[in-house]
Amino acid sequence: MRTVKAPNDMSEILNTLTESIKAGKRKDAKAATEQALSENIDPQQILAALTMGMDDVGRRFKANEIFVPEVLVAARSMKSSMELLEPVLAESGYTPDHTVIIGTVEGDLHDIGKNLVAMMLKGANFSVVDLGTNVGAQAFVEAAQTHKASLIGLSALLTTTMTAMREAVALFREQGLAAKVMIGGAPITEQFAQDIGADGYATDAASSVDLARSLVA
Amino acid sequence: MTPFQRYQAVLRGEPVDFSPRIPIVMQYAAELIGSNYGAFASDYNVLTKANLHCAERFGFEQLSTISDPYRETAGFGAPIKFHENAVPECLEHPLADLDDISSLTIPDPWEAPRMRDRMEAIRFYREHTGDQYSVLGWVEGPGALAADLRGVSDFLMDLLEEPEACAELMKICVDANIRYAKEQIKLGADTIGVGDAICSQISGAVYEDLIWPEEKRLVDAIKAEGATVRMHICGQTKHLWPKLKEVPIDILDCDHMVDMTAARQVFPAHVVLAGNIDPVSGLRFGKPEDIVEKMRACQSEAGSGFMVAAGCEIPPGTSEENVQTLCQPLPVA
Known part of the structure; x- marks a missing residue:
């Protein structure tokens, strides 16, 4: 028998979940998710509570109120919750509205920044397909087509690998991909993004969420 | 005035003709002599040739031994893969499990090939250039080395969740690097660079509680050996300054x-500030006239305790004209 929770109880559980994400308390987040699911709270409301937590983390990161370690523990807490929630969401027929293909471009082995962006995008309820590091342009094309991606995110840390971004964007245009292209990384500038025909550039992981949302709006 | 005399004079607060130039060059220098980054990082003969070439061509005051973050990590047992045109890659972090801290053994710099290679570079510089230049040795700071041993993401999370273990790990890192720094100083390094890039990514509070005590212990030990300390933390460090200013560094x-x-x-006035043109948009892609203007502004802002450098390493592909412009003598008013 399905029991509908009283609004106050429900909001208390979801609030606990949001606060656990914000504080990066993995065990608390997992427990709150388990409780929410056992109480038959709408999985999309649970997801909204998680997203609210990660949005707050992103806002504080952008404002330099918190730093990378706090973002990492928050993202890991969210991942723990999502492992429980995703099967329920899938069962209910829910899928995120947008898929992002992300990776570090060919010749570049750096992944910390790319991983942070992937975590923040997952926290913002994008479906993220992470291709890893040293990813060739053709692999982005194939993944974008396979997953019907709305966005492609390219990362580069080196001035020497920035040029791979230019070649990748050129290939995406040549192949007629519908996905918008966002780029980032230490040497990247707004001017460079414009020069190579990318659709957007973000200075940090939190800003990448704002950019991604604006590109699919 | 030799380059080394000019460098030392600024450190002592004495007048000089122009500001010393101490840019960091790695892949750029390797390619300038027709070699590659992999060779530069793995063979001191290439590293010294490339740095000497830059020093002579552009007028550097300092010869560097920086190549990549993994010399000590390799000393702790990590397998390192060299790439022709990319930073060496750490294939496996020696401390995959934080519970294994007690299994770490402090490396003997003479027995660890990559650590020894840096020492050979220092010996080469002193044997071949005498006291003409400052010679920069290098060690990783406590945060950077701990992150390299553990894996960056894991270490950053450990700082919040396993602070006592992190403190223990960083104590081992600093013990290892005090030993390494002492050996470099014995061979003739007048300056030891401390690279602790990871610190810009953590909060001031975590830095103060966990990293700062070990950072200070490392710097105190280097200073006790009579060497100059050049602190290098990539990124924005302003939130660290309230504690970093209490570390007795000579160059920031x-x-x-x-x-x-x-x-x-x-x-304090005796701390020399080095920098800080944007290596990519300012130096790699900038115009010579803008480089001149930026460096004049840096000198003006930093005052007499100033040395010329880019914000981080000179990127490969930077034109020789731009590096020459960066290094053209900047008279001290």
Whole structure:
């Protein structure tokens, strides 16, 4: 028998979940998710509570109120919750509205920044397909087509690998991909993004969420 | 005035003709002599040839032994893969499980090939250039080495969740690097660079509680050996300054986003500020006239305790004209 929770109880559980994400308390987040699911709270409301937590983390990161370690523990807490929630969401027929293909471009082995962006995008309820590091342009094309991606995110840390971004964007245009292209990384500038025909550039992981949302709006 | 005399004079607060030039070069220098980054990082003969070539061509005051973050990590047992045109890759972190801290063994710098290679570079410089230049040895700072041993993401999370273990790990890192620094100083390094890039990514509170005590212990030990300390933390460091200013460093490398005027107000006058043109948009892709203007502004903001450098390493592909412009003598008013 399905029991509908009283609004106050429900909001208390979801609030606990949001606060656990914000504080990066993995065990608390997992427990709150388990409780929410056992109480038959709408999985999309649970997801909204998680997203609210990660949005707050992103806002504080952008404002330099918190730093990378706090973002990492928050993202890991969210991942723990999502492992429980995703099967329920899938069962209910829910899928995120947008898929992002992300990776570090060919010749570049750096992944910390790319991983942070992937975590923040997952926290913002994008479906993220992470291709890893040293990813060739053709692999982005194939993944974008396979997953019907709305966005492609390219990362580069080196001035020497920035040029791979230019070649990748050129290939995406040549192949007629519908996905918008966002780029980032230490040497990247707004001017460079414009020069190579990318659709957007973000200075940090939190800003990448704002950019991604604006590109699919 | 030799380059080394000019460098030492600025450190002592004495007048000089122009500001010393101490840019960091790695892949750029390797390619300038027709070699590659992999060879530069793995063979001191290439590293010294490339740095000497740059020093002579552009007028550097300092010869460097920096190549990549993994010399000590390799000493702790990590397998390292060299790439022709990319930073060496750490294939496996020696401390995959934080519970294994007690299994770490402090490396003997003479027995660890990559650590020894840096020492051979220092010996080469002194044997071949005498006291003409400052010779920069290098060790990783406590945060950077701990992150390299553990894996960056894991270590950053450990700082919040396993602070006592992190403190224990960083104590081992600093014990290892005090030993390494002492050996480099014995061979003739007058300056030891401390690279602790990871610190810009953590909060001031975590830095103060966990990293700062070990950072200070490392710097105190290097100073006790009579060497100069050049602190290099990539990125924005302003939130660390309240504690970093209490570490007895001699030179603070300022990345391009650092406000030199603000740094000058915080750090004592005897701390030299080095920097800080944006290596990519300012130096790699910038125009010579803009480079001149930026470096004049840096000197003006930093005052007499100033040395010329880019915010971080000179990127490969930078034109020789731009590096020459960066290094053209900047008279001290």
